[in-house]
Amino acid sequence: MQRIGVFVCWCGSNIAGTVDVAAVADALKNEPGVVFSTDYQYMCSQAGQDLIVSSVKEYSLTGLVICSCSPRMHEVTFRKTAAAAGLNPYMVEIANIREQCSWVHKEMPIGTEKAIILGKAAVAKVNLNAPLTPGESPVTKRALVIGGGIAGIQTALDIADAGFPVDIVEKKPTIGGKMAQLDKTFPTLDCAACILTPKMVDVAQHENVRIFSYSEVTDVKGFIGNFDVTIKKNARYVNEDICTGCGDCVTKCPQKKVPNEFNLGMDNRSAIYIPFAQAVPKVATIDPAHCTMLKTGKCGVCSKVCKAKAIDYTQKDEYITEKYGAIVVATGFDPISMDKFDEFAYSQSPDVITSLEFERLTNAAGPTAGKLLRPSDGEHPQKIVFVQCVGSRCDSCSEKGKEYCSKICCMYTAKHAMLTRDKYPDTEVYVFYIDVRTPGKNFDEFYRRAVEEYGVHYIKGMVGKVTPEGKKLMVRASDLLDGKQLNIDADLVVLAAAIEPDKSARSLATMLTASMDTNDFFTEAHPKLRPVESPTAGVFLSGTCQGPKDIPETVSQAGAAAAKVIGLLAKDKLKGNPCVASSDELMCNGCSSCEKVCPYGAITYEDKEFRMPDRTTRIRRVASVNPAVCQGCGCCTVACPSGAMDLRGFMNEQIMAEVDAICK
Amino acid sequence: MKFSYFPGCTLKNKAKDLDRYALRCAEALGVTLEEIENWQCCGGVFTTAKDEIATKLSSVRILKAAKDKEQPLVTVCSACHNVVKQTNHAILTDKEFSDKVNRYMADDGRYDGSTEVYHYLEMLRDLVGFDALREKVKSPLSGKKIAAYYGCLLLRPGSVMKMDDPENPSIMEDMIRAIGAEPVIFANRNECCGGYVVMESPSLAEKKSGDIVRNAKVQGADMIVTACPLCRYNLMKNGADIPVIYFTELLAEALGVKEDTNE
Numbered sequence: 001m002q003r004i005g006v007f008v009c010w011c012g013s014n015i016a017g018t019v020d021v022a023a024v025a026d027a028l029k030n031e032p033g034v035v036f037s038t039d040y041q042y043m044c045s046q047a048g049q050d051l052i053v054s055s056v057k058e059y060s061l062t063g064l065v066i067c068s069c070s071p072r073m074h075e076v077t078f079r080k081t082a083a084a085a086g087l088n089p090y091m092v093e094i095a096n097i098r099e100q101c102s103w104v105h106k107e108m109p110i111g112t113e114k115a116i117i118l119g120k121a122a123v124a125k126v127n128l129n130a131p132l133t134p135g136e137s138p139v140t141k142r143a144l145v146i147g148g149g150i151a152g153i154q155t156a157l158d159i160a161d162a163g164f165p166v167d168i169v170e171k172k173p174t175i176g177g178k179m180a181q182l183d184k185t186f187p188t189l190d191c192a193a194c195i196l197t198p199k200m201v202d203v204a205q206h207e208n209v210r211i212f213s214y215s216e217v218t219d220v221k222g223f224i225g226n227f228d229v230t231i232k233k234n235a236r237y238v239n240e241d242i243c244t245g246c247g248d249c250v251t252k253c254p255q256k257k258v259p260n261e262f263n264l265g266m267d268n269r270s271a272i273y274i275p276f277a278q279a280v281p282k283v284a285t286i287d288p289a290h291c292t293m294l295k296t297g298k299c300g301v302c303s304k305v306c307k308a309k310a311i312d313y314t315q316k317d318e319y320i321t322e323k324y325g326a327i328v329v330a331t332g333f334d335p336i337s338m339d340k341f342d343e344f345a346y347s348q349s350p351d352v353i354t355s356l357e358f359e360r361l362t363n364a365a366g367p368t369a370g371k372l373l374r375p376s377d378g379e380h381p382q383k384i385v386f387v388q389c390v391g392s393r394c395d396s397c398s399e400k401g402k403e404y405c406s407k408i409c410c411m412y413t414a415k416h417a418m419l420t421r422d423k424y425p426d427t428e429v430y431v432f433y434i435d436v437r438t439p440g441k442n443f444d445e446f447y448r449r450a451v452e453e454y455g456v457h458y459i460k461g462m463v464g465k466v467t468p469e470g471k472k473l474m475v476r477a478s479d480l481l482d483g484k485q486l487n488i489d490a491d492l493v494v495l496a497a498a499i500e501p502d503k504s505a506r507s508l509a510t511m512l513t514a515s516m517d518t519n520d521f522f523t524e525a526h527p528k529l530r531p532v533e534s535p536t537a538g539v540f541l542s543g544t545c546q547g548p549k550d551i552p553e554t555v556s557q558a559g560a561a562a563a564k565v566i567g568l569l570a571k572d573k574l575k576g577n578p579c580v581a582s583s584d585e586l587m588c589n590g591c592s593s594c595e596k597v598c599p600y601g602a603i604t605y606e607d608k609e610f611r612m613p614d615r616t617t618r619i620r621r622v623a624s625v626n627p628a629v630c631q632g633c634g635c636c637t638v639a640c641p642s643g644a645m646d647l648r649g650f651m652n653e654q655i656m657a658e659v660d661a662i663c664k
Numbered sequence: 665m666k667f668s669y670f671p672g673c674t675l676k677n678k679a680k681d682l683d684r685y686a687l688r689c690a691e692a693l694g695v696t697l698e699e700i701e702n703w704q705c706c707g708g709v710f711t712t713a714k715d716e717i718a719t720k721l722s723s724v725r726i727l728k729a730a731k732d733k734e735q736p737l738v739t740v741c742s743a744c745h746n747v748v749k750q751t752n753h754a755i756l757t758d759k760e761f762s763d764k765v766n767r768y769m770a771d772d773g774r775y776d777g778s779t780e781v782y783h784y785l786e787m788l789r790d791l792v793g794f795d796a797l798r799e800k801v802k803s804p805l806s807g808k809k810i811a812a813y814y815g816c817l818l819l820r821p822g823s824v825m826k827m828d829d830p831e832n833p834s835i836m837e838d839m840i841r842a843i844g845a846e847p848v849i850f851a852n853r854n855e856c857c858g859g860y861v862v863m864e865s866p867s868l869a870e871k872k873s874g875d876i877v878r879n880a881k882v883q884g885a886d887m888i889v890t891a892c893p894l895c896r897y898n899l900m901k902n903g904a905d906i907p908v909i910y911f912t913e914l915l916a917e918a919l920g921v922k923e924d925t926n927e
Contacts, residue, residue, distance in 0.1 A: 342832035345851045399823075400831075467851040467875075469882050 002127050005036045005061040006119065007052055009043035009068035011098055018102040018111035024067060027116045031123040035059050044074050049081045056085035063091045063126040067119050069098040088131030090578065090649055095122035117662055124661035128654045132578035137628040139225035140325040141569050144169065146217055146508065147330035149177020150196060150551060151543025151558045153203050155328050158562030160208035164569045167322065168203070169212045169231055171504065174279035176200055177332055181262065181356065183363040183370075185551055186415045187446035193278065193365070200280040213281055216504070218319070220327070220511040221601070223629035224538030225574050227324045235315040237286035237294065238272075243310035245282035249302035250274055258290045260367075263360045266375060267367035272302045272311075276365060284310075326565040327512065329522055329534070330542040330558070331505045335497035336391045340400045344387060344495055349468040350375040352493045355386075355409065358416055372424065374492055377471070381491035384420060385475045386413050386431040387463045391498035393434060402498045402519060407548035409496035410437045414450040416494065421454040430457045430488060432477055440550070459486070466493055499548055513600050514539045522546050532561040536600070537631070540564055579649035580630035581637060583623040585610075587644035590621035594636035594645050602629035603636060665791060667782070668730035668737045669697035672744035673705050679741070679893035685912035686740045686784055688921040693792050693800055697738060700729045706744040709860070710751065717764060723751035724765050728775040736780040738787050740912065742892035745783045746817040746825070752781055753824045783818070784912070785835050785891065786827055794842040802920030804844025810914070811848040811885035812836030813876060815895040816856045830854060836889065836911060843918035848885040852876045857898040873902035881906060889914050 008025045010016035021039040029037040036059045040048050043066060055061060064087070066078050071094040079089035097115040105111040143159050145152045148170030156166045168175065179185075180200075182192035203209050212231055219230035253270035260269040262276055271290040274282060286294065286302070293299040293313055303311040335356055338346035346352045351374050353361070364370035374381050388409055391401030410433070417429045436458065438444040450456045461478040468474075475488040501520045509516045514534040515523045522541050525533040532541055542561040543554040568574075583594070585608065595603045604626065607619050623645065625636075636645045637652065646652055675683035690697045703726055707719035726748060730737040739745040755762045755777035766774050782790070788797060814833055822830040833854065837847035855876055858869025877899055880888055888904065889911040890896050899908045916922040 339832060340829060342829075342851075347832065348849055348851055465851065465855065467879055469879060 002033045002063045002129075003035045003059060003061050004031075004033045004063045004065060004123060004126055005052070005055050005059060006031075006034055006038070006065045006067065006123065007043050007048075007055075008037070008039040008097075008115075008119070009048070009066065010039065010041045011069060011102075012041065015068070015098050015102045015115075018105050018108055019097055019115045020108060020112040021115075023112050024097070024115045024119055028065070028067075028119045028123060031120055033063070033127045034065075034123060036061065043068055044077055049077075049084075052078075052081050053085040056082075056087060061085075062087070063093075063129055065093050065095060065119060065122040065126055067095040067097045067115060067122070070094075070096045070100070088133075090132040091126065091129050093122040093126045093129065095119045120661040120664070121658040124657040125654045128651065128657055129649075132648055134575045134578040135627050136573045136575060137223075137225055138573055139569060139571055140227070140323045141165070142167070142322070142324050143326045143328065143565050143569060144217075144227070144229055144322070144324040145328045145330055145542075147177070147332055147502075147543070147545070148172075148175030148211065148213070149330060149332045149543065150179045150199070151332065151545075151554045152177070152328070152330035153196075153199050154555050154558035155330060155540075155542045155562045155565070156209055157199065157203050157206065158559050159565050159569075160203075160206045162562075162566045163208065164566065165208045165210070167210045167212060167231075167324075169215050169217055171214070171216050172275070173214045173236065173273075173283075173285040174275045174281070175203070175211060175213060176276075176278075176280065178356075179551060180276065180278075181264075181359055181363070183359050183366075184415065184419065186411045187440070187442045189415070189419075197278040200278065204280045211281065212320075214285060217508065217511065222323075223600075223602075223626065225325045225568070226628070227327055227538065229322055229324055229327070231320045231322065233318040233320060235288075235317050236283070237288070237291070237311065237313055237315045238284045239310045239312050239315075240281060240283050242308045243283040243306075244308050245274060245279075245284070246307070247274060247284075248305045248307070249284050249311065252301050252305045254299065254301055255290055255292055258287060263367045264354075264357045266357060266360060286311075286313075326538050326540060326568050328540045328542050328561050328565060329505075329508065329512070329514065329545050330561075331502045331508060331545040333499040333544040333548070334502055336401065336500050338390070338495065338497060341390055341495070343465050344390065344463065344493065345466040345468050345473070346495065349466075349473060351381075351468075351473055351491065352466060352495065354495050354497045355412055355416065356497070358494045359412075362416070362419060372420065379491075380424065381427065383428045383488065383490045384430070384492045384494065385463065385473075385477075385488055385490040386417060386429070386494045386496065388413055388431065388433045388496045389462070389498075390495040392496075402500065404498075404519060404548065405437065406496075406498045407437075408499070408550045411440070411443055411446070411550065413494075413496050414438075414447045414456075417456040418446075418450040418454045421450075421456060428457070430459060430490075432459050432461055432463050434460075434462065440552070461486075463493075466490075499544065501545055505545055512536060512539050532557055532564055535631075538568065574628075576628050577630075577632055578627075579632040579647065580627045581625045581632065581634070581645055581647050582627075583625060583640075584644045584646065585622045587642050588622040589642050589644075590623065591641065593639040593641060594623055597635040597639045599633065599635065600629050600631050602626045602631075665694065666696045666698065666735055667787070668733055668735040669699045670703055670706070670726050670730075670737060670739050670744065670748065671699065672739070672741045674743075674893040675741055678897070679910070681913050682740060682891075682893060682910040683912075685910065685916040685922070689912055689915045689919055692919045692921050693788075693797065695787070695792065698733070698735070700726060703729070706747040707751070708747065709743070710747045717768065720751050720754075720761075721765065721768055723748045724755070724769065724775050725772065727752055727755075727777075727779045727781070728769070728772055731775065731779045732773075736782055738782050738784055740784040740891065742783075742815060742818040742890075743894060745781070749781050749783075750821075750824055752777055752779060783827060783891070785818075785839065788839060789835055794838050797839070798842045801843050801918045803918060805914070805918050806844045808845040809848050809884050809886050810840050810845045811850055811880035811883065811888045812840060812853060812911070813857075813880070813888050813890045813895060813899070813908075814854045815890065815892050816854065816859075818891055819854060836891075839911065839915070840889070843915065845914075845918075848880065848883050850880045850883040850885065852879040857892075857895040858902075859894060859898070862898055862901070869898055870902045873898045873904075877902070877904045877906070877908075887914075
């Protein structure tokens with residue numbers, strides 16, 4: 001029989017305002033097993049905790065019920081108090097009489113009645129609590145970063161600087177990501193390449209970092225501290241170790257009509273290519289879809305001109321398996337397709353471009369060597385219309401775009417408009433917006449400079465239609481502040497396309513059993529308090545895979561994710577959560593129901609020998625839970641048809657006792 | 665394939681070619697269109713008479729007639745299609761409207777919104793199939809650059825009409841490709857022609873229609889096809905100097921069932 005102490009917290013007036021705490025303490029005194037019951041102003045304070053510790057000693061308590069705030073808030077606090085008093089921490093139950101009671105009720109009698117019921121349920125449960133001890137598992141001291149953009153690079157550098165080995169897996173032939181494609185960065189206008197490429201070199205030369213470029217993660221097994229990851233190194237038909245990146249093969253390759261993805265198809269590259277001058281690793285890659293040699297077996301020019309003898313047409317995809325203690329997702333974003341937004345005539349005219357394409361048009365290393373020229377005829381545009389929120393902040397009923405704000409567009413559009421007016425003062429620049437959102441350090445000042453110093457015409461209203469006519473783009477728009485319809489004969493229209501998570505993110509989330517929101521952004525463990533951890537232990541989030549972000553925010557988050565990884569890798573052993581599922585092997589019939597519903601892949605089956613009543617042995621297939629992987633969600637306990645599966649700390653009989661206490 | 669067919673008033677007067685060629689082409693494609701008996705007007709414009717029940721009832725009677733024969737309903741005029749489809753959608757989604765309608769329908773029997781409504785173009789794409797159409801073409805219209813003009817009623821509201829992407833449609837272009845001609849994409853293909861505004865403000869309709877024709881010509885079209893009698897009227901009246909014909913007539917030409925003279 002337990003000896004239970006009940007401690008009812010006032011939480012100042014938070015609870016005591018709508019719950020008669022003394023009446024609750026008094027009512028719970030007579031519950032089975034309760035030997036002591038009291039109330040106190042702030043149970044979580046030092047004095048409150050001291051009261052608990054001394055009561056445990058005085059009344060020889062074996063279990064505690066704390067009637068207070070949500071267990072999310074202070075369960076850990078009170079478990080520590082119990083441990084300090086010499087009890088097993090899992091002998092504590094919290095009755096949430098604040099968030100689920102005093103805060104949602106207005107009248108004292110109702111609040112009090114409910115608090116008593118919640119308290120009774122907790123008492124009923126503690127009566128059946130048993131001491132639990134967390135297990136331990138070792139930690140592999142190596143981290144995996146998936147994605148080699150600025151987020152992945154920063155995370156990898158910070159982890160590596162702390163002395164832990166890191167591998168970066170990047171699906172493109174080079175690291176650098178979207179930032180490598182940008183021209184200048186807001187609000188300081190420093191050039192993206194000047195601040196990014198030194199970091200790319202740093203990470204490549206770091207003794208603790210390995211880069212798997214042109215590679216993908218194809219399988220993830222295991223759990224926090226002990227992941228087994230399979231990485232597919234795609235055949236690039238060039239031996240990375242001996243290629244010097246001289247570029248002779250690129251110059252001599254006869255197949256030069258391949259759309260250059262780095263410049264978003266605005267110019268062409270050759271079939272063997274180095275994405276850009278500062279690529280890391282700076283080695284050539286053959287595009288098998290366009291290489292004449294790989295397609296027809298006739299050509300071989302690159303092999304002939306390669307002095308290092310690095311070309312290898314027989315190279316095959318290679319699979320590597322590696323162990324990691326932590327995984328950081330940094331898969332980034334892409335602008336959405338403009339297919340559904342043809343009111344802006346993107347598919348009809350080459351002079352309607354996206355903002356990322358505009359970045360390439362103004363980038364000194366871009367297709368026009370930094371000169372702002374119309375893609376159709378190479379002439380300088382005299383009148384440019386920027387359209388914001390293309391696909392962002394869309395009506396939830398429309399199937400066209402995204403409901404969320406893409407966050408970066410207001411600032412980069414202000415940057416584009418300002419730079420255009422700075423470089424080409426004779427150009428008229430219009431920006432159509434729904435709202436201008438500039439909450440960031442020096443952001444609003446930046447936007448106002450575009451308007452006040454550079455004379456960019458900001459017009460509140462949206463563009464309804466773009467009609468290509470001859471050399472002009474007829475833009476029809478509304479000016480909401482003036483209540484007028486505008487018709488502008490523009491030379492160039494730039495669309496601030498919404499951003500969405502990279503397409504590879506969803507399959508990766510499945511492999512990692514990490515959760516995503518409806519927009520395929522990875523979900524954080526807590527939106528405020530655990531923003532860089534995924535709900536899956538050992539998986540961390542960095543950059544825009546978690547939500548739209550600009551560069552400063554991405555870098556901060558990347559550093560934060562690295563700090564969490566370092567904290568994990570610094571441990572030699574991990575304490576698990578003892579509230580995990582376990583199967584009663586004698587009752588298990590091996591049906592696989594639990595395995596199918598387990599979102600974490602924690603359940604496997606094994607054949608075990610059982611001694612039967614007639615003294616024969618029989619081999620039966622039974623479920624086995626890996627306690628290090630199990631997150632204690634309880635899905636399996638519900639799915640199990642034979643009642644063999646149970647969750648420690650939340651046993652079926654404990655839950656039933658709570659229900660009985662509530663319904664009594 | 666057998667369908668109930670609703671032509672609509674204009675198709676018996678000003679737009680006889682739209683109707684005539686729709687029927688001939690269907691025959692050539694092995695589709696039977698059974699005209700609903702004793703049909704009435706579709707009820708006119710749905711959105712501008714939202715609260716008016718009498719006009720909606722005529723659409724409901726069309727839908728009910730098709731249901732009684734257990735046939736999907738095929739329409740061809742953009743405006744009629746819009747009204748019939750929106751009415752059907754309202755029956756399914758607006759309980760108050762459905763109850764009200766069915767109180768009037770007491771003598772004819774309840775209607776529950778279960779009739780499937782296809783525009784003729786949807787019938788071609790989804791039931792006949794453009795590949796099957798391609799095989800039936802007798803005289804491919806190769807070399808012709810044809811602009812498909814959708815107007816507004818065929819595609820919008822997109823969530824109800826569900827025919828095609830309202831901003832980037834392709835159904836008529838795909839049909840044009842299937843019969844061997846070259847579609848011309850032009851930005852104004854889904855803009856309003858001016859519609860009934862022509863009665864109140866002819867100059868506004870003139871501007872709207874003029875923009876459409878000019879845009880199609882700038883993009884290199886030598887002919888415009890449409891599914892809407894009012895669109896065709898507005899484009900023609902406002903000085904279209906390239907032919908504006910119904911898509912069914914074009915189809916008839918390709919299928920070799922066109923007559924020498926139009927009505």
